[in-house]
Amino acid sequence: MGLRRIFMLVTMLATVIVTILGLSQSAKAQSPTYGVGRTPTADEIHAWDISISPTGKELPQGHGTAKQGAQVFVMRGCGACHGVSGSGGPAPTLIKSDGKTKSQFPCLTPCVNDSNVMALHSPYAVTMWDYIRRAMPLNSEGTLKPDEVYALTAFLLYKNGVIKEDEVMDAASLPKVKMPNQDGAGMPPEWKHGTPRLQGYP
């Protein structure tokens, strides 16, 4: 056996070993260890995934205006908990009051009164859309149609002076709403294991 042939054999063998190692490594990184649980169907993911990011990329089709929202607010009985005028009820204040009507409840964490009206405090309008869709009306959540959610969001934004009455809210316009508190969300520093929560804090 010539040197050249031995060299070729060694090279081939090395290639095979590297390939096997590489395969097993990528297999280790990519395949599940336990294989417990099942794959959800696309429909299941679609039905469960109600998260809306600040970019609004998950917003569904639909649209609504403040005028339509005022009707939905009445039709769906929102005032029963939030107050007919959107404040003064036992549920969170939705429309900043005239300042004379004081909420009967204190500022729990997070607040439910004038100091923390969602349209004024949330840095993103889509957070309002997300919460109305996921949580309201209480105990009947999930029953509002996208158009109704857009309309309610538009209504609350308009009543708090954020948008004009005739502005149409949809998947394109809602993420672009300039919110009064859009610069109010400071991000915490990147979290790292074994690091104090804030360097320099006593």
Add this chain to the structure above:
Amino acid sequence: MDPKKSGRRGFLKESAALVGAVGAAMGVAPSIAGETPAMDDMSSKEPKELIAYGERSHFVTSTRIPVAERMSPDDFGMTFHVLTPLQDSVGIITPSSLHYIATHRGSYVPDIDPQEHKLMIHGMVDRPLIFTMDDLKRLPSVSRTHFIECIGNRARPSHKTVQQTHGMTSCSEWTGVLLSLLLKEAGVQQGASWVVAEGAETVKGATTVPLAKAMDDCMVCYGQNGEPVRPQQGYPLRLLVPGFEGIHNIKYLRRIKVVDQYYMTYNDYGHIAADPKVAALGTQLGPKSIITFPSGGQKLLGPGFYEITGLAWSGGGAIRSVEVSTDGGQTWKAAEFRSPSYPMAHARFGFNWKWDGKECLLMSRCTDELGTVQPTRADVAKYWNKPIDNNSQITGADNTVFPWRITSDGSVLNGLA
């Protein structure tokens, strides 16, 4: 009269007589004062029921109370914030039935059939997965002792008891599966940086957690203190984010979405602050301690020996040391651990003390394994360049040193008042 009960009472009497006879035979004179009263128990339950599931003595009356500001249940039947009776606590585990409660802006405790409950992991993963409760119990489990504390756990001068000043922290042994295990099963994709966790209750409470934390020590828990998680704590499944403020510990966990940005859910938005420093103070909780005996509303019986005892915890890791001051913070002496000190868990400390009967101010402060020392209100005021004011709310989470005032008659009062 209940014939069953009278039968048992008769048996107890005979037993007592027998013990007395044995005592007499051994030369010990039975006396009224020395006898253990063998009263029938006062439980409304039948002995058969109590054999199946025990209950505490009717002499033990410690209970939770709703926060003064908002009743639970309210007019709608919703639960808000409910406080743990820390003044009666011993050791480091909070009984599940006395664990503090805080719900996502008030909600109903859902009645979830564990056979129906599922957890979905999806988003930026190679393999979206759905786990049933049975699936989760097939996977390798971990049991860890961790506290949960609400960011609303703030002492005010008007508070009378430690239940009011500090009752929104509790500690349990949690059992479940590491979230990192589930995320690895699903295969987290490049570029992912956060996870959104969501509950199955009426308002579908959700929160955003850094992926680094999710992969570090977060747990998906089905067990609490040796039994299934209680409904008020998230039955059948809750997320545990050890050391982070309470609202991250999503109850009734049904979904985890792996994402590449902060999602600003309703619960997240409630805690935002323009200043990133304030945001940092509201995420991982700092070292905190409180004396639970003697504490507000209790009374010292007179000068002499007492063990000062309390709890210390930190979101930054295990508690390394605790000190106690009996002179209002002028001098500090080392307290002893009376329990193990686990990471992100309550640790029980004790301090042997002889009270001279004079008015004094008791306080504790702790240091965690990162070397962070629990600050005083003065330290915090200095950091923010604000005047010291016992009535003002501490910026970020409040982990400041808290004083109890002992008056010369042995009464214990809020030292901030």
